[in-house]
Amino acid sequence: MTLWASLLVMSLVMTVLSGFLAVVLRDLLAAALALGAQGLFLSLAFYLLQAPDVAIAQAGIGAALTTAIFLLAIRKTRRKEEE
Amino acid sequence: MTVVVRTVARVLFPVALAFGGYVIMHGHLTPGGGFQGGAVAASALALVLVAFSPARLKGKKGLFSALESLGGVAFVVLGFLGLGLTFFANVLAGAGGLFGQPVPAGPNPGELNTAGTLPLMNWAVGFKVLAGLGAVVLLFALFGGEDDR
Numbered sequence: 256m257t258l259w260a261s262l263l264v265m266s267l268v269m270t271v272l273s274g275f276l277a278v279v280l281r282d283l284l285a286a287a288l289a290l291g292a293q294g295l296f297l298s299l300a301f302y303l304l305q306a307p308d309v310a311i312a313q314a315g316i317g318a319a320l321t322t323a324i325f326l327l328a329i330r331k332t333r334r335k336e337e338e
Numbered sequence: 339m340t341v342v343v344r345t346v347a348r349v350l351f352p353v354a355l356a357f358g359g360y361v362i363m364h365g366h367l368t369p370g371g372g373f374q375g376g377a378v379a380a381s382a383l384a385l386v387l388v389a390f391s392p393a394r395l396k397g398k399k400g401l402f403s404a405l406e407s408l409g410g411v412a413f414v415v416l417g418f419l420g421l422g423l424t425f426f427a428n429v430l431a432g433a434g435g436l437f438g439q440p441v442p443a444g445p446n447p448g449e450l451n452t453a454g455t456l457p458l459m460n461w462a463v464g465f466k467v468l469a470g471l472g473a474v475v476l477l478f479a480l481f482g483g484e485d486d487r
Binding site for chain 2: 308310311314315316319320323324326327331
């Protein structure tokens with residue numbers, strides 16, 4: 256397997272793993288950060304698939320802005336999820 | 339936020355803002371453009387809003403609104419500039435003035451001073467996106483009054 260293919264598979268696996276973590280984590284701050292990591296790995300996958308335009312948009316919107324909005328929302332409400 | 343977050347935000351804010359400006363400025367040569375650069379610059383603004391208290395930016399809502407309207411109006415005016423031929427005709431390309439250099443033939447690293455009205459439209463869209471997303475994050479940060487931390 257070439258370096259490109261292994262990097263792509265790794266970024267996609269990390270995307271799925273961070274998305275899973277964002278769902279199962281009980282600490283909402285950690286879940287928001289996992290969602291940001293998911294956007295970052297997805298942006299890396301877009302870059303490896305030769306779509307740098309989409310990768311920049313995904314890194315700006317998906318990784319940075321949504322994480323910031325979630326962090327602001329958590330700051331205004333509470334951090335732990337209730338059963 | 340903690341002093342670590344505040345220090346990193348203080349260092350990273352001008353870098354992210356400059357990278358957004360770079361993406362907008364080279365929109366007609368490299369990947370990216372007005373929307374992507376504006377989103378990167380708005381993420382720099384969101385970083386500052388998360389790290390510091392947003393209360394100091396309370397009166398700046400009108401500034402964001404004016405900047406967004408200015409970007410939209412500039413885009414439409416640049417479109418009307420080519421009305422002698424068609425709407426959105428690129429009258430500045432190859433004219434020798436602002437962004438008017440002819441595009442060199444063959445493989446080259448890219449000439450910044452080309453493409454006519456396209457870089458100006460990229461700047462208009464970039465300012466519109468920066469002001470729009472910045473206003474969204476700012477209003478969200480200001481909503482509800484006092485923070486509990």
